Amino acid sequence: MTTLVTGAAGRIGYHVARLLRERGEHVRGFVLPGDPGSPRLAATGTEIVEGRLEDRASVDGAVNGVDTVVHLGAALTSRGGTDNEFFDVNIKGTFNVLMATRDHAPGIRRVVFASSDAVYFESSKVPPDHLPIDEDHPRRPGTIYGAAKLAGEEMCRTFQRAYGIPATSLRFSFVSEPWEWIDPRSVYGRRMFVHEAFKALAALPEYHSLGRRGEIEEQKLEALRQLDDGTDQLFVEVSPDGTSPTYSQADARDIAAAVISLRDSPAAAGETFNLAGPTYVDRDLIAYIARRLGLRLTEITAPVMHPSWYLDTSKAERLAGVRITRSAFDIVDEALSNRPDLGRSGPP
Numbered sequence: 001m002t003t004l005v006t007g008a009a010g011r012i013g014y015h016v017a018r019l020l021r022e023r024g025e026h027v028r029g030f031v032l033p034g035d036p037g038s039p040r041l042a043a044t045g046t047e048i049v050e051g052r053l054e055d056r057a058s059v060d061g062a063v064n065g066v067d068t069v070v071h072l073g074a075a076l077t078s079r080g081g082t083d084n085e086f087f088d089v090n091i092k093g094t095f096n097v098l099m100a101t102r103d104h105a106p107g108i109r110r111v112v113f114a115s116s117d118a119v120y121f122e123s124s125k126v127p128p129d130h131l132p133i134d135e136d137h138p139r140r141p142g143t144i145y146g147a148a149k150l151a152g153e154e155m156c157r158t159f160q161r162a163y164g165i166p167a168t169s170l171r172f173s174f175v176s177e178p179w180e181w182i183d184p185r186s187v188y189g190r191r192m193f194v195h196e197a198f199k200a201l202a203a204l205p206e207y208h209s210l211g212r213r214g215e216i217e218e219q220k221l222e223a224l225r226q227l228d229d230g231t232d233q234l235f236v237e238v239s240p241d242g243t244s245p246t247y248s249q250a251d252a253r254d255i256a257a258a259v260i261s262l263r264d265s266p267a268a269a270g271e272t273f274n275l276a277g278p279t280y281v282d283r284d285l286i287a288y289i290a291r292r293l294g295l296r297l298t299e300i301t302a303p304v305m306h307p308s309w310y311l312d313t314s315k316a317e318r319l320a321g322v323r324i325t326r327s328a329f330d331i332v333d334e335a336l337s338n339r340p341d342l343g344r345s346g347p348p
């Protein structure tokens with residue numbers, strides 16, 4: 001069996017390719033030319049095909065004759081993707097993958113599409129209708145990234161109806177590799193470490209991939225400015241009502257394993273699933289990271305930029321027996337065991 005993994009040199013794609021290779025499958029990894037993640041991917045025995053999702057000819061060649069497609073390649077908000085890239089790479093690129101599959105993969109058994117919880121995300125200032133968010137929660141994307149993911153899901157559903165291509169869409173929340181929890185410069189570090197958060201917020205243009213810069217951003221920037229003395233320290237946002245936001249998260253290895261299980265699940269064809277881990281990014285986790293790193297933690301009281309946002313993942317378990325169990329605390333411990341120089345105190 002041959003599987004095409006797009007975005008195979010990325011955070012999740014690498015682990016999907018690695019796990020499939022460990023099962024003895026043939027994997028073709030579609031990567032950007034010169035992607036720095038390619039050598040690590042090649043070491044798994046994955047066949048590497050370079051190209052761009054916007055370029056139909058290169059996608060046609062990559063899809064040729066495959067049995068399944070795991071479509072993870074995309075421009076991401078957290079990697080500084082622009083609205084133009086969300087349109088060109090995520091909408092047009094997904095269309096290209098589906099058209100290429102229709103035309104060049106006659107034996108296709110499943111397309112798995114990486115969507116996002118951004119399809120629910122009306123605005124970074126508006127809380128969801130209900131928590132936890134299940135798959136029936138209204139989809140009201142308030143970002144072009146979210147709209148592009150919803151468009152991708154709709155195209156998958158339409159290609160299934162029109163051309164009989166069985167497709168499964170997966171809505172992930174924050175997905176990370178262990179080191180990203182303890183490195184201030186990672187995309188997740190920039191949400192917890194004062195200096196990096198200040199720098200990232202100060203550099204935010206008026207129109208950014210999560211919306212338009214406004215009063216809430218300015219208040220948070222001011223709170224971080226007052227706190228930032230250039231040293232490593234963490235912060236937790238606390239609303240004027242004393243609550244702190246809670247978000248879903250998952251480890252890239254667990255998401256990769258779930259992607260493969262859902263690819264192989266007959267019950268998952270034509271379905272859409274939320275996927276996330278059992279623990280959250282919240283005050284407790286950030287306090288734990290600060291304690292393990294031996295760093296100061298400060299609560300900043302300002303209007304919270306992103307209200308609480310966490311997913312109900314019971315549908316994946318109910319229909320396909322997929323449940324992620326690894327806790328974020330264990331992931332932090334693992335990251336620190338790989339970098340013992342950073343941990344300044346033992347587990348509590």
Ligand code: NAD
Nearest residue numbers: 007009010011012052053072073074114116172173174175
């Ligand atoms: P990633 O950025 O690590 O990987 C994405 C890959 O896509 C990269 O290797 C990149 O080189 C490739 N890519 C980007 N533009 C391309 C183009 N024009 N042509 C070909 N390849 C291109 O991201 P990830 O965290 O592994 O995410 C994988 C998928 O999951 C993405 O579709 C993303 O939108 C979705 N997702 C991720 C998260 C998360 O928190 N990481 C959350 C929700 C959804």
